[in-house]
Amino acid sequence: MDRLRAFVAFVILVALGGTGLWIAVWRETISGGIPLLPDAVNDRIGRFAFAGGGISCLAMAGLALRDAFGRRRGAPRS
Numbered sequence: 001m002d003r004l005r006a007f008v009a010f011v012i013l014v015a016l017g018g019t020g021l022w023i024a025v026w027r028e029t030i031s032g033g034i035p036l037l038p039d040a041v042n043d044r045i046g047r048f049a050f051a052g053g054g055i056s057c058l059a060m061a062g063l064a065l066r067d068a069f070g071r072r073r074g075a076p077r078s
Contacts, residue, residue, distance in 0.1 A: 020054030
């Protein structure tokens with residue numbers, strides 16, 4: 001059951017990370033932000049935030065994949 005949970009976490013994290021990176025790279029503009037800053041600066045901040053979130057989600061997905069298909073805990077090393 002632990003391997004199944006880790007695989008489900010992997011799938012969810014890949015979806016979230018892929019969405020964040022898609023927004024950071026291929027979206028035309030990112031709206032919102034801090035009202036006192038110019039739109040170009042707000043766009044950069046938004047892209048940086050989405051890219052950072054996407055990369056961290058993909059890193060956690062790697063850990064979940066390792067738990068799903070990696071060596072079992074307590075198994076002897078070869």
